[in-house]
Amino acid sequence: DAGVIQSPRHEVTEMGQEVTLRCKPISGHNSLFWYRQTMMRGLELLIYFNNNVPIDDSGMPEDRFSAKMPNASFSTLKIQPSEPRDSAVYFCASRHFNPPEQFFGPGTRLTVL
Amino acid sequence: AQTVTQSQPEMSVQEAETVTLSCTYDTSENNYYLFWYKQPPSRQMILVIRQEAYKQQNATENRFSVNFQKAAKSFSLKISDSQLGDTAMYFCAFSGAGSYQLTFGKGTKLSVIP
Numbered sequence: 001d002a003g004v005i006q007s008p009r010h011e012v013t014e015m016g017q018e019v020t021l022r023c024k025p026i027s028g029h030n031s032l033f034w035y036r037q038t039m040m041r042g043l044e045l046l047i048y049f050n051n052n053v054p055i056d057d058s059g060m061p062e063d064r065f066s067a068k069m070p071n072a073s074f075s076t077l078k079i080q081p082s083e084p085r086d087s088a089v090y091f092c093a094s095r096h097f098n099p100p101e102q103f104f105g106p107g108t109r110l111t112v113l
Numbered sequence: 114a115q116t117v118t119q120s121q122p123e124m125s126v127q128e129a130e131t132v133t134l135s136c137t138y139d140t141s142e143n144n145y146y147l148f149w150y151k152q153p154p155s156r157q158m159i160l161v162i163r164q165e166a167y168k169q170q171n172a173t174e175n176r177f178s179v180n181f182q183k184a185a186k187s188f189s190l191k192i193s194d195s196q197l198g199d200t201a202m203y204f205c206a207f208s209g210a211g212s213y214q215l216t217f218g219k220g221t222k223l224s225v226i227p
Contacts, residue, residue, distance in 0.1 A: 031213060043204075043217050050213065089156055100146055100208050102215055104158035 002026075004105035006092050012111045018080040021108045024073055025094030033102060034067055034077050035091040043091075049075065082112045115140045115207050119218035126195045127226050133180075134190045134221050136205030144210035147181065147188045152220070153201040161203070164188065166210075192223075200225045 005024040013019055025032050034046040047057040049069045057067070064083070069075040079086055089109050093102040116139045126132035138147070149161040164172045164181050171179050176196075180189045192199055205218040 033213075042219055045214065048213055055213070091158060093158075099163065100210075100212075101148055101160050101163050103160065104150075106155075106157050109156075 004092055004094055004103055006090075006105035006108050008108060009106060010109050010111075012113065013082055014113050015083055016081045017112075018078065019082045019086075019110060019112075021077040021090050021092075021110070023075045023077070023092030023105060025075070025092070026103055027073070029094035029096055029103075030072070031095050031097070031102075032069060032075050033093040033095075034075070035093065035104075037089045037091060037107070038087075046077070079110075082110075084112045086110060087112050115142075115209065115216045117205050117207050117216050117218040119203075119205055119221050121221045122219070123222045123224070125224040125226055126192075128195055128197060130195055131191060131193045132195055132223065134192075134203050134205075134223065136188045136190070136218055138186050138188065138205070138207050138216075140186070140207065140209070142209045146208045146210065147179075148206040148208070148215070149177070149179070149190045150204045150206060150217075151199075151201045152204065153198070158204075162190070195225045197225050197227060199223065 007022045032049045036044045046059045047067045048055050052069045067077045089107045091107045093104045095102045118137045145166045147164045151159045151161050162172050162174045176193045178191045202220045204220045207216045
């Protein structure tokens with residue numbers, strides 16, 4: 001199994017630009033999570049999908065952030081327009097219902113100048 | 114709401130020695146899962162070990178073992194025969210049975226010294 005795949009691994013963009021992060025979960029997993037990690041705030045859950053349906057997006061910071069999961073093997077996290085305070089490492093994770101451990105992708109390091 | 118506390122922000126250990134990382138948690142649930150994740154400098158979050166609350170036996174994965182004290186709500190990680198590759202941030206995490214959410218501690222930065 002290839003594990004959770006994320007792209008790109010690094011993204012540098014300028015303030016105001018649109019950023020799209022991509023994730024391919026582990027085949028057969030029915031839940032997908034997007035996290036953001038910063039030194040100040042640690043790991044924050046942004047949104048959670050179950051069977052491709054968004055269940056909890058209360059962690060999405062504001063309307064500039066949106067996430068989609070059009071099918072069981074692909075999800076995107078979009079930031080439009082991006083701001084310097086969005087600079088962070090963004091992780092995607094997936095899991096079965098049981099056992100409940102989440103498997104993380106390698107992360108995307110986003111830098112907004 | 115559940116909370117997870119890791120009281121040791123940083124620790125160090127000599128190569129080949131044993132080190133124990135502490136974790137306490139607070140919950141009113143009876144059925145739940147506890148995890149230790151490792152995040153090396155590469156930043157990949159790697160699952161180290163899982164413990165089910167209903168199991169009395171402590172989980173073990175090669176050099177990694179836990180001391181799960183349910184009544185004390187304590188879940189420590191012991192690393193035996195420490196290796197340089199064990200240098201990483203270690204996060205303790207809690208998940209209620211049937212819950213999707215993982216609650217993480219703030220992490221312990223472990224340095225293995227040659």
